[in-house]
Amino acid sequence: MTNIENFKSSCPVCETINAGRRSEEFSDRRKGLPGIWRLVDCLKCGAIYMDPMPSDAELQGYYDAYLKEGELVLSVGLGSRRPKLRQVYHAVSGDVDPRDFVEIPSGGRVLDYGSGDGNYLSYFHSKGVNIVGAEISDKLIAASEEAGLSMTRVDDFDRIPFPDGQFDVVYLMQVFEHLRSPRRFMQELSRVLKPGGRLYLAVPNAASAWRRVFARNWVSGWFAPFHLVHYTRDSLAGLGREYGLPAVDSWSRTPESWFRLNVKAALYRKDNKVENPRLFPDALPFKLPLMLLLRIVDLLVRERDCIVVEFSKR
Numbered sequence: 335m336t337n338i339e340n341f342k343s344s345c346p347v348c349e350t351i352n353a354g355r356r357s358e359e360f361s362d363r364r365k366g367l368p369g370i371w372r373l374v375d376c377l378k379c380g381a382i383y384m385d386p387m388p389s390d391a392e393l394q395g396y397y398d399a400y401l402k403e404g405e406l407v408l409s410v411g412l413g414s415r416r417p418k419l420r421q422v423y424h425a426v427s428g429d430v431d432p433r434d435f436v437e438i439p440s441g442g443r444v445l446d447y448g449s450g451d452g453n454y455l456s457y458f459h460s461k462g463v464n465i466v467g468a469e470i471s472d473k474l475i476a477a478s479e480e481a482g483l484s485m486t487r488v489d490d491f492d493r494i495p496f497p498d499g500q501f502d503v504v505y506l507m508q509v510f511e512h513l514r515s516p517r518r519f520m521q522e523l524s525r526v527l528k529p530g531g532r533l534y535l536a537v538p539n540a541a542s543a544w545r546r547v548f549a550r551n552w553v554s555g556w557f558a559p560f561h562l563v564h565y566t567r568d569s570l571a572g573l574g575r576e577y578g579l580p581a582v583d584s585w586s587r588t589p590e591s592w593f594r595l596n597v598k599a600a601l602y603r604k605d606n607k608v609e610n611p612r613l614f615p616d617a618l619p620f621k622l623p624l625m626l627l628l629r630i631v632d633l634l635v636r637e638r639d640c641i642v643v644e645f646s647k648r
């Protein structure tokens with residue numbers, strides 16, 4: 335699968351042409367979509383990107399298949415009703431949740447880009463924050479609007495549908511890696527932020543120690559064909575700097591749910607729907623010890639599975 339060759343494509347992060355030297359082919363191990371996708375390593379900036387990039391029509395097709403299953407009803411969970419309990423739980427589970435760390439100035443306007451099931455959006459809304467969500471899926475938009483939340487439709491994958499200088503805070507949780515044109519999009523993020531505004535990005539960490547441990551079974555990160563570009567802290571910070579968004583903070587942790595997914599991918603190598611629950615290791619008696627073990631081991635590694643980078647608009 336791995337080969338040494340030159341790639342004609344240019345890196346979508348640093349724009350270096352022919353910087354890719356190593357490629358690997360991946361199938362979808364999580365949702366079982368048919369197909370093979372190739373990822374190329376950029377030797378210049380450390381990013382890893384899909385080559386060729388899927389077209390708009392292909393992306394739309396993937397997301398339609400992804401969101402097909404089940405009805406979506408927004409529910410306000412315990413995590414929103416009991417913030418202290420949530421923070422304690424997340425300290426143990428390693429979940430990366432913007433409700434725990436995104437700081438919103440009083441009266442500030444916030445954009446939750448790629449708001450998904452509206453979980454975070456509804457929490458901030460309930461706290462009186464002036465927040466708007468953005469999604470591409472009619473189904474997700476309808477579910478959030480049903481719950482009384484303010485939503486905007488995204489029609490163009492490369493454009494944020496707001497005028498300049500609108501927001502004090504923008505956050506994208508596990509969204510930026512789904513975008514095909516990171517340069518174009520970073521420019522868009524910079525454009526919609528007010529001077530001094532903050533941007534928070536959470537993405538899988540291409541430099542994670544767990545990536546090396548799990549290799550091809552690092553399905554939490556690879557997630558072909560949905561994750562199009564994989565970043566390191568440095569490649570993200572470099573990108574922000576180019577568009578007037580210097581990084582002011584960054585950290586990483588390994589969510590237990592991601593780790594468990596990778597354990598399943600490594601154990602059940604023929605399974606192409608590893609998101610489906612299994613007795614081992616998904617049942618509570620296995621899950622809890624695994625969670626605690628991971629918290630201890632995670633202390634020993636420098637680069638963990640999910641990176642969060644905070645940027646400040648100049």
Ligand SMILES: [Zn+2]
Pocket residue numbers: 345346347348349350353376377378379380381
């Ligand atoms: Zn690059």
